[in-house]
Amino acid sequence: MTDLLYARAQMGLSLAFHIVFAAAGVALPVLMVLSDLKHRRTGDADYRKLSEKLAKGTAILFAVGAVSGTVLSFELGLLWPEFMGRYGEVIGLPFSLEGVAFFTEAIFLGIYLYGRERVSPGLHLFSGVMVAVSGAASAFFVTLVNTFMNNPSGFTPTPTGPTDVQPLVAMFSPGWQYQTAHVLLSCxxxxxxxxxxxxxxxxxxxxxxGFHKKALSIALPLACVTALAQPLVGDLSAKHVAREQPVKLAAMEAHFDTEAGAPLRVGGWPDVETRTVSGSIDLPKGLSILAFADPDAEVKGLNAFPRDVWPPVAKVHMAFQVMVGTGSLMALLALATLWRRWRGREWPHGKGMMRAWLWSGPLGLVALEAGWLVTEWGRQPWIVRDVMRTGEAVTPVPHLAAPFFTFTAVYLFLGVTVLFVLWRQVAGTLPGSKTPGAPADGEVAHAH
Known part of the structure; x- marks a missing residue:
């Protein structure tokens, strides 16, 4: 591979690794607070135990996320010096605010972890809420930077760099509301x-x-609500892409020819050389309806754009299909679960539904990773769309294969370590297990 490809691969690997921990850092505090509220309302010791376990899990993932996020910040400067040198002042505000949110989350997480018996119940609960709010704010501000890279605004481009910089306009670039909502829901x-x-x-x-039934009762409502809300937000985001980034939409849908009443292609494999798609199921006028709410609307195809600004069509299309496919499966499962719940069944009921939730467990992470691949691959060959190409921003330092393989090994080690530590947390809740020096579940329940 060329040094440019190694730089992109290293950045992509770092993002793929970091995003898992970032997503957990956003969502676990919400589940933690919900468990805490349930404990305060019912007095059930299992919900307190669950909130404590989730707090410890948040701390573990927060620590690894902090490390991987720090690596990413260094990589931005070391691998892409031209980008940061030219546009650092434009995107500096959301990065600074993300840093504030990060430190706020760390402070209140410490209070929540170690202050349960040392501060008032109200302050303790408030600290948990602040962890959840700070985690969401952190993801919100970072996503604003990505929105800028896809829809740059707030400056005047010149051959030597941006002028007339307006930081607030740049921070809230067109489509920010759709992309941030889409990202937060995915977390x-x-x-x-x-x-x-x-x-x-x-x-x-x-x-x-019983403990795990109660834990499931905390997770399922959030899973169902987000699984049903995400397609709606995703539709708004896709409509914005159709208006503002038509070449990305064409790559996502493997749409080569400009057509009125364009079909929606489900599946299929695009061939860039012949500019055809094989093996797809075409839904007549589906793309025109979804993109512009008009069955006869014209949708631009890839052939309407110069070949050198096409994204990697096959990669973008397949990642998009994976994202939509997994999202659809999760939405269907959420509907089935809520229907059975409405019919008075348990939450959930039966081994069949339990197996469905077991096998659907990884789908959210798969959709999350696929969605980021669509966003990043779909922007290529630009690092700032229509302003700076990725090849113009890369470092001139050679031999980038060495740090790529080094960081790959480090991430594998960290990943295995984190899985082991988290499993120890889960194993301590299994029936018959007992943490050394801790009372058994029955003793805890009796004490409360």
Whole structure:
């Protein structure tokens, strides 16, 4: 590979690794607070235990997310010096605010973790809420930077760099509301589905485990609500892409020819050389309806744009299909679960539904990663769309293969370590288990 490809691969690997921990850092505090509120309302010790476990899990993932996020910030400067040198002043405001949110989250997480018996109940709960708010704010501000890279605004471009910089206009570039909502929902959805999958797995093996039934009752409402809200927000985001980034939409849909009443292609494999798609199921006028709410609307195809500004069509199309496919499966499962709940069944009922939630556990993370691939691949060959190409921003330092393979090894080690530590947290809640030096579940319940 060329040094440019190694730089892109290293940045992509770092983002793919970091985003898992960032998403958990946004969502787990919400689940933690919900468990805490349930404990305060019911007095059930299991909900307190759940909030404590979620707080510890948040701390573990927050620590790893801080490390991987720091690596990313260094990589921005070291791998893409021209981008940061020219546009640092334009995107500096949301990065600064993200730093404030990060430190706020760290402070209140410390209070929540260690202050349960040392501060008032109200202050303790407030600290948990602030962890959740700060985590969401952190993701919000970082996503604003990505929105700018896709829809740059707030400056006048010149051959030597931006002038007439307006930081607030740049921070809230066109489409910011759709992209930030889409990202935040994906964080909550991925984490809630993962949590539901873990507890469904344990309940299939230990059907009478009360703690895990209660944990599932906390995760399922958030999973169902976000799974149903996400397609609606995703539709608004896709309509914005159709208006503002038609070449990205064409790549997402593998749409080569400009057509009125364009079909929606489900699946299929695009061939860039022949400019055809094989194996797809075409829904007549579907793309025109979804993109412009008009069955006869004209949708621009890739052939309407110069070949050197096409994104990698096959990659973007397949990642988009994975995102939409997994999102659709999660929405269907949410509908089925809510229907059965409305009919008075348990939450959820039966081994079949439990297995469905088990197998759906990873889907949120798959959709999250696929969505980011669509966003990043779909912007290529630009690092700032229509202003700076990715190849113009890369460092001139050679031999980038060495740091790529080094960081790959580091991320693998961190990933295995985190999984081991988190499993220790989950294992401590299994029936019959007992943390050394801690009272058994029955003793805790009796004490409360």
């Amino acid at each position: 909550y959805q991925a984490s809630a589905f993962a949590m539901a999958g873990i507890h469904a797995f344990i309940l299939l093996k230990h059907p009478g485990a």
